[in-house]
Amino acid sequence: MTDRHDTPEPHESDAVGRRIQELAREVEAPQALRMRLAEDRRGARAARSPRRRLSLGAAGALGVAAVAALAVVLTGVVGGSGPGAPSVDDAVALALAKPTAAAPAVDPANVQVVRARVAGIDFPNYEYAWPKWKTSGVRWDTVSGRKATTVVYRGPRGAVGYTIVDGTPLAVPAGARHVRAGGLDLAVLRRDGATVVTWRRDGHTCVLAGRGAGVERQLVKFATWA
């Protein structure tokens, strides 16, 4: 069949066009994109700062190495490894514990996060990107005098807890395997039959943990999306 014969009657074409337009209007730009664009517009008159998400992917090897080296230094200097300081293992225990309150609601101002926050860091709404992963609960704890908030998610790989500990970063346990993904240095370890991924964000330790089979890949996706 030639292209000429593929050309429909005008009324048929119009009907298809109307349906396409109707469906397309359902799509809205993500809130995160709007925020990044707003930042770009605000900065248009000044020297442009690197775009947030692209900058992660575009970080050169030198930059990544420098960040990693700095992280190592910080671990020794300010890592919570002193007496009485909480440990990553403490955070893992919270991440694997049952929630004590109902799931926090999605933030209507930014549907990519839920209404739970530690030190200015919002917990992600993974359901936004992975519809099968639902937020199932939250718990608030104090570990060695520090606030720790845990949001629990449930999805195809079972339950996954995400704990953020307020205050200076915690020391990464020896023997952790380091993975670089999404511009982050992720430490992967096993604890009590669970898979744990921990990293630092804005100077705080974040811990994701789950017991499901093959959950590591999902934890890495979660960590780099957060």
Place this chain on the structure above:
Amino acid sequence: MAATVLGMPDEGQRPLDPQRLGDHVDRLYRAALALCGDRHDAEDLVQETYARVLARPRFLRHDDDLGYLLRVLRNIFLNRLRTQSRKPAPLALDDERDGLARPGDPRHPEAALEVSELLGAIAGLPDDQRDAVVAIDIVGLSYREAARALRTKEATITTRLHRGRARLAKTLSATLAEPDRDAAPHR
């Protein structure tokens, strides 16, 4: 032609107002999705489009900001394709990330799937047909604006659009069948 030049405007030209660019985010995002078929790539594409437009003053001859933005977006997309030497990827990022459904989304999951299928199908159209469908049905340009944005004739746009729609109708016969209710109004 919506000539865009750097430096000082010529007679009949006006500067593009950066503060109004936000009005077009949804349409450009739809266009980006339909071009590259990938959510993350679409976001990057829109952001790079805005970054490029905002990098220096722009002057347009006609009131077709959206058409101009679409042309920039399409050029960046094509440059990326040439650089990466690959065709558009399928819409789904991974096996657990499907559709466009998300909390707060008023649509049914079925509708999200339909949109996802539609955008994926548009991304798979021959380039000229895809561009016409994106410009007119996804972005909402008039035939004249689309012809200007794509730098071709209106008649050519019309032909490409109809062929693109016909191909989509064959591919997505169930999705593109009009709902059993009064026809949706024209834009």
